[in-house]
Amino acid sequence: MDFPWKIEWNSETCIRCGSCVATCTFGAIKPQLQRKSQTLSTGHLPNPVESSQIIMAIKQVNDPKSYCRGCSMCEKVCPTNSIRPIENEHNRFPLVARHGASPIKRGGRGHGMPHRVLDYIKVGRISQMTDPSLDAARHTFDILTPLGRGLPADELPLKIENGKLVANGWTPPIRWIYPVLIGDMSVGALSWRMWEALALAVAYLNEECGMPVRMSSGEGGMPSRLLKSEYLKYFIIQIASGHFGWNRIIKAMPEMVTDPAAILIKIGQGAKPGDGGLLPAEKVAPHIQAIRGVPKADLMSPPNHQGLYSIEESVQKMFLSMNAAFKFRVPVAIKVAASSTSVAVFNNLVRDPYHIVGGFFLDGIQGGTGAAHEVNLDHSGHPILSKLRDCYLAAVEQGKQGQIPLFVGGGFGDSGDLAADAFKAICLGANGVFSAKIWLQLAGCVGNEKGRCNACNTGHCPVGICTQDPRLVARLDVDAVAQNIVDYFLALDQELKKLMAPIGNSTLPVGRSDALVAMDKEIGERLNVAYAC
Numbered sequence: 001m002d003f004p005w006k007i008e009w010n011s012e013t014c015i016r017c018g019s020c021v022a023t024c025t026f027g028a029i030k031p032q033l034q035r036k037s038q039t040l041s042t043g044h045l046p047n048p049v050e051s052s053q054i055i056m057a058i059k060q061v062n063d064p065k066s067y068c069r070g071c072s073m074c075e076k077v078c079p080t081n082s083i084r085p086i087e088n089e090h091n092r093f094p095l096v097a098r099h100g101a102s103p104i105k106r107g108g109r110g111h112g113m114p115h116r117v118l119d120y121i122k123v124g125r126i127s128q129m130t131d132p133s134l135d136a137a138r139h140t141f142d143i144l145t146p147l148g149r150g151l152p153a154d155e156l157p158l159k160i161e162n163g164k165l166v167a168n169g170w171t172p173p174i175r176w177i178y179p180v181l182i183g184d185m186s187v188g189a190l191s192w193r194m195w196e197a198l199a200l201a202v203a204y205l206n207e208e209c210g211m212p213v214r215m216s217s218g219e220g221g222m223p224s225r226l227l228k229s230e231y232l233k234y235f236i237i238q239i240a241s242g243h244f245g246w247n248r249i250i251k252a253m254p255e256m257v258t259d260p261a262a263i264l265i266k267i268g269q270g271a272k273p274g275d276g277g278l279l280p281a282e283k284v285a286p287h288i289q290a291i292r293g294v295p296k297a298d299l300m301s302p303p304n305h306q307g308l309y310s311i312e313e314s315v316q317k318m319f320l321s322m323n324a325a326f327k328f329r330v331p332v333a334i335k336v337a338a339s340s341t342s343v344a345v346f347n348n349l350v351r352d353p354y355h356i357v358g359g360f361f362l363d364g365i366q367g368g369t370g371a372a373h374e375v376n377l378d379h380s381g382h383p384i385l386s387k388l389r390d391c392y393l394a395a396v397e398q399g400k401q402g403q404i405p406l407f408v409g410g411g412f413g414d415s416g417d418l419a420a421d422a423f424k425a426i427c428l429g430a431n432g433v434f435s436a437k438i439w440l441q442l443a444g445c446v447g448n449e450k451g452r453c454n455a456c457n458t459g460h461c462p463v464g465i466c467t468q469d470p471r472l473v474a475r476l477d478v479d480a481v482a483q484n485i486v487d488y489f490l491a492l493d494q495e496l497k498k499l500m501a502p503i504g505n506s507t508l509p510v511g512r513s514d515a516l517v518a519m520d521k522e523i524g525e526r527l528n529v530a531y532a533c
């Protein structure tokens with residue numbers, strides 16, 4: 001067997017209930033009649049007698065289209081622990097998987113990164129006698145961060161009239177939001193139940209917990225009912241190169257009762273920079289066709305926005321049109337993949353004389369939850385931290401730090417400790433972080449970075465997170481997932497305070513790299529963080 005996972009099945013303990021076969025969404029195992037023979041001598045003298053019986057066996061399917069993903073759902077449902085997937089150390093799947101001249105695709109995990117740089121950084125400056133630490137449990141903390149273009153005092157459109165300070169022109173809109181955002185995952189990439197659970201958690205955090213958490217729609221539009229509801233203010237609407245869903249958004253505009261939190265123009269994404277989004281036809285269910293205004297087909301966004309002839313021209317055009325669409329009341333931000341050229345893009349935005357750029361979202365190689373070609377996932381992209389640092393320090397050099405808030409994503413929370421990851425990124429210059437995979441893990445995703453499952457592109461997600469098959473979507477408990485996400489955010493909020501308090505900050509320590517130490521000399525030098533050993 002050449003596949004990445006082998007099925008280990010115990011004929012003696014199996015009661016042939018069929019649960020494993022029924023639950024496997026990939027068709028990777030099947031029941032099969034098998035003849036079992038034995039030849040035995042039962043007396044004192046050699047007198048071999050052959051006997052045989054027909055048994056029902058569970059067999060692994062030997063077809064690259066239905067290979068086992070190692071998701072362990074069969075193991076979970078088996079009442080007698082008789083079946084489980086084990087990793088095949090002699091896996092030759094990359095050699096057989098391209099039969100039919102089809103490149104390998106998969107869900108967005110892996111990336112072949114040797115290590116997590118965040119794990120080489122610690123919070124090393126603890127105030128104590130130099131300047132007092134705060135009490136994380138009792139002190140009041142201001143954990144909000146701006147989303148929108150900030151102006152320096154001397155550029156604020158103000159004048160003195162009759163001895164009073166009055167507005168004398170347009171001030172760019174700013175929203176004060178929670179610094180940890182729910183990153184871009186579209187309706188379509190996610191099942192409607194998963195998307196609903198996220199939206200429910202966001203609404204609860206805002207309305208009941210006083211935490212202004214924001215969620216990005218991802219590329220693909222939003223349900224009309226949500227667009228026309230007062231909850232729209234908690235959502236960042238994304239526009240990407242495919243413009244999927246924008247017909248509905250524009251149609252809903254006259255009936256919107258509130259503005260969205262922001263508009264996010266996606267130029268690129270960290271998991272597959274230079275490549276557009278991909279929603280396989282299997283996942284383009286009737287409701288997705290309606291929201292996106294498309295027939296059932298593979299939906300591939302172009303790698304570029306049309307008319308992208310120069311950074312300046314295209315970005316200005318997009319910013320102006322999106323600002324104008326919402327009458328300059330809504331911050332408009334841009335999202336690009338981290339790359340060797342990200343600082344050049346950021347510098348162009350920082351120098352924008354019209355002050356229309358409301359945020360810079362930078363996405364690193366370890367991001368991505370959707371479908372992509374494996375060759376892109378594993379072999380293209382750029383780690384996030386060095387680019388975050390370069391952009392922040394470029395702004396500092398120009399005396400313009402904080403004017404365009406920096407939000408970073410790509411692997412934050414992969415270890416489970418999103419608060420620590422976010423805190424370190426903030427100290428390195430981020431105004432906030434966006435994260436996606438962790439919310440899927442909290443919903444029960446069984447995938448991991450070591451190649452388990454990652455079948456998000458197939459439409460057969462075994463736990464109902466990223467499929468549109470009603471039988472599989474039914475496996476997801478919306479309320480339980482929303483509760484998990486709310487609980488995680490509440491714990492994260494306390495953990496952020498537990499890191500802010502020792503360094504003596506009651507506001508977000510944006511750019512306070514003096515609070516960090518690097519455990520690796522080269523990492524320290526690259527990020528301009530003190531090396532400690």
Ligand code: SF4
Pocket residue numbers: 005007023024025026027028029067068069070071072073074075084085
């Ligand atoms: S591990 Fe998952 S894919 Fe493999 S046989 Fe079991 S249920 Fe099917």
Ligand code: SF4
Pocket residue numbers: 107440444445446447448452453454455456457460461462463464465466
């Ligand atoms: S469980 Fe679903 S969301 Fe998780 S990796 Fe598998 S297919 Fe993707």
